[in-house]
Amino acid sequence: MFITLIATLGGLLFGYDTAVISGAEQSLQKYLIDSLGLSSFVHGFTVSSALIGCIIGGAVSGLFSNNLGRRNSLIVAALLFTVSALGSAYPELLFFTKDEPTIGLLVMFNIYRILGGIGVGLASAISPTYIGEIAPAAIRGKLVSWYQFAVIFGMLVVYFVNWGIASGQTREWINDVGWRFMFASETIPALLFFFLLFCVPETPRFLASRNRNDEAFNVLQKLNGTKEKAESILLEIKASLNAPNRSGKLFSYGRTVIIVGIMLSIFQQFVGINVALYYAPRIFESMGAGQSASMVQTVVMGLVNVVFTVIAIMTVEKWGRKPLLIIGSIGMAVGMFGVAGLASFHVIGISTLVFIIIYTASFMMSWGPICWVMLAEIFPNKIRGQAMAIAVAAQWAANFFISSTYPAMMDFSGALTYGFYGLMSVLSALFVLKWVPETKGKTLEELEGLWGEEEEEVASGGMSEARHS
Structure with missing residues (x-):
């Protein structure tokens, strides 16, 4: 801690x-x-x-x-x-x-x-x-x-x-x-x-990748409590770093893991969360709230964000990553489609605030923290640094695109703008259901074998649904 x-x-x-x-x-x-x-x-x-x-x-x-x-x-x-x-x-x-x-x-x-x-x-x-x-x-x-x-x-x-x-x-x-x-x-x-x-300390995975095995062992022993556990984990790390047919090049574990990482990052932004965070006071003012009232509503939304992020922290090891992402996507879709429907009929009031809170709460208990968890877990040791760099760069590029297009989209149609974010929420749920594996309880080294097996399945004609459950 x-x-x-x-x-x-x-x-x-x-x-x-x-x-x-x-x-x-x-x-x-x-x-x-x-x-x-x-x-x-x-x-x-x-x-x-x-x-x-x-x-x-x-x-x-x-x-x-x-x-x-x-x-x-x-x-x-x-x-x-x-x-x-x-x-x-x-x-x-x-x-x-x-x-x-x-x-x-x-x-x-x-x-x-x-x-x-x-x-x-x-x-x-x-x-x-x-x-x-x-x-x-x-x-x-x-x-x-x-x-x-x-x-x-x-x-x-x-x-x-x-x-x-x-x-x-x-x-x-x-x-x-x-x-x-x-x-x-x-x-x-x-x-x-x-x-x-x-x-x-430096991380044991990086230390082992530089053949500083004694230092890696000492860190692992302090973190895991016993010599035996540290030795077992270090052996797994060294085996993953010395894996045959894994050159350490970006696609040496196949393209699937890279695509999944990039798409997780893109969906985290395309559902429109930073629009809600960056433009919250302006959104509430456009819905009829005065400046002071809009700031109060923004603070309320901020407190909701904190509470539901804590809920994610408390449930991620119990429920798993994949269920939280899917539940969050459904909640975000309900929130954004609700705002879009009210906007299409020019209805402004407490109901709009309720749907926005449903949306942000759903994001903060799922895609907000869990996307970072998945990105930290899914990439194999040999390519984690470069793969994470590509995924995060894609996330910031998507952030910039969504944030910069919001004013123009709102000028065209508020209902369609929020409807688009709702559609992205639905697509994010389908993406997780089909492509994203559950990573709960597995060591980082165990997850590497999963991607290798998936690549073989893709080459032979499709992914096994059991592999993703």
Whole structure:
């Protein structure tokens, strides 16, 4: 639990970094956009530029984790978070003058935000991988699920931090100084993450892959309690790393495992969850709530997210990954089709809020945490770093696509927009039912044999349903 707590700080910083912009966005618009006479497109790019870094960070995470190791890569991410926090708070450092906005200053601010995004991309791929490779099989799902809890908790924390900084202050003070404190506040969890990482070990899977078997054994013995258990797991790890006919190239275990990982990531975003999170106040305002009421409803939704993520953590080892994903998909479909139906008849009220809560609760008890669990589990040891990098990069690209298309889709039709997310929820259930295996209770090495057998079944004409039950 101690090791997991430290590793999940990467998730907390993920949520913190992506949400901190919400409190500073209007001040940035005034200081760097309006004062330079730039367009709303530039404003939108500046608000979302961190997502570019997220895609880059996810894409290169395999290179970092395979060469530097899981823990050292997280240390790099912590440094990037720190540099981004300080640089975003005071982008004038070294090259520019305060209160004299220029295009160069705007570019420098976006560079700092992109650096933070790279840190998010690294952490989003490597933190779940680290926890998955450290955790004993019997509680792996529960421990990796805490990562998603940390993400939404980080968002919740920064909302309160931003509110605390702005509370009781004038708009002029916020526009001049307040927004800088919002960005700078991230240095506290970033530095905490950096120093605590020196208190945890490298994962035994990575150590064994570098033939540091004595170190791997010592870590496994501390984690599993007995010498015999540690020896047994180390033998399994070494057997998987020395498996014949497995070169370690991306498709050496077949294409199925890579496709499943990518599609899990894409569906997690295509069901529309980040639209609900990013645009929640605007959604509620468009439904007739005033600004203050919409913020209250957003907080209610945030609390629902926390509660149902905890439910997932408590049930993932009992119910399994696959049932939770399917149940969550059904709940999301009900929620989104309900919102779509009400929107088509221009019905706005408490019923809309109820369906949105059904939707977000269903996501948070299933696809939110369980997708990360599955990604940490399904990839074999030899290809885990590079396969995870591809899956996470696909997830961030899907995030960017869904978030950026939402305003245009809403301009066309609100009912069809929410109907599309409902359809994606249905398709996600069918995908899990047909293609995703149950991983509960199996060691990471046992799961490797499952993919090898599946590839043989595909080659001979189809997958066995029993293999997925």
